[in-house]
Amino acid sequence: xxxxxxxxxxxxxxxxxxxxxxxxxxxxxxxxxxxxxxxxxxxxxxxxxxxxxxxxxxxxxxxxxxxxxxxxxxxxxxxxxxxxxxxxxxxxxxxxxxxxxxxxxxxxxxxxxxxxxxxxxxxxxxxxxxxxxxxxxxxxxxxxxxxxxxxxxxxxxxxxxxxxxxxxxxxxxxxxxxxxx
Numbered sequence: 750x751x752x753x754x755x756x757x758x759x760x761x762x763x764x765x766x767x768x769x770x771x772x773x774x775x776x777x778x779x780x781x782x783x784x785x786x787x788x789x790x791x792x793x794x795x796x797x798x799x800x801x802x803x804x805x806x807x808x809x810x811x812x813x814x815x816x817x818x819x820x821x822x823x824x825x826x827x828x829x830x831x832x833x834x835x836x837x838x839x840x841x842x843x844x845x846x847x848x849x850x851x852x853x854x855x856x857x858x859x860x861x862x863x864x865x866x867x868x869x870x871x872x873x874x875x876x877x878x879x880x881x882x883x884x885x886x887x888x889x890x891x892x893x894x895x896x897x898x899x900x901x902x903x904x905x906x907x908x909x910x911x912x913x914x915x916x917x918x919x920x921x922x923x924x925x926x927x928x929x930x
Contacts, residue, residue, distance in 0.1 A: 805930055807822075809832060809930045810822075810825060813836065813838075820854055823854055824840055824851075824854055827840070827850050828840040828843060828847050828851065829841040829843060829929065831889070831925060831928040831929050832930055833876075833885070833886075834876075834878075834882075836877040837875070837877065837878060838874075839872065840875070841872050841889065842871045847870075847871075848871035851871045851872075852871055855873055856875070858879075859874065860875075860883060861906075861907045862883075862886055862890045862904050862905065863890065863904065863905050864895075864903075864904055865902070865904065865905050866902060866903055868894065869893060869894020869895055870893045870894065872886060872889065872890045872893075874886045885920070887904035887915040887917045888918060889920045890904050891917065891920070892919040892922070894919075896919055899918075901917065902916070902918070903915070904917065
């Protein structure tokens with residue numbers, strides 16, 4: 750491997766770096782043992798940006814929000830994401846843990862949706878003019894729940910302390926799949 754800029758500038762001496770190379774952790778674990786570290790943590794597994802789904806969500810976020818918050822970034826890590834329009838996004842939890850995280854990360858102006866009668870996702874609707882997307886979001890909520898796919902169901906809709914119920918049918922896949930990020 751050719752010398753790096755820090756080596757060329759005298760900041761680092763390659764001979765002082767040890768012989769760790771490649772993907773094997775054998776040398777790393779031996780060095781940890783020599784320093785008295787008995788139970789070194791597992792390797793991190795890589796940057797989230799190497800995950801194709803996460804990187805697509807991140808690209809979409811930066812395209813639509815000039816300065817995302819840490820809350821926006823945290824939401825990228827969970828759920829199925831749908832871009833309903835320029836400033837409106839729908840996030841559907843995939844399991845109990847993600848559903849709980851969505852509830853924790855929900856902001857005061859966000860709308861939360863859940864199937865009243867069946868096990869299913871917690872769904873977050875965020876952005877400008879979300880009101881016109883509530884009915885559609887309710888149908889997506891039913892689609893990803895255990896509700897029968899051909900029957901009308903009831904979705905609980907919460908914004909701040911206000912709650913209401915919507916009766917709707919589960920969405921057809923063709924109505925939302927093109928919106929998935």
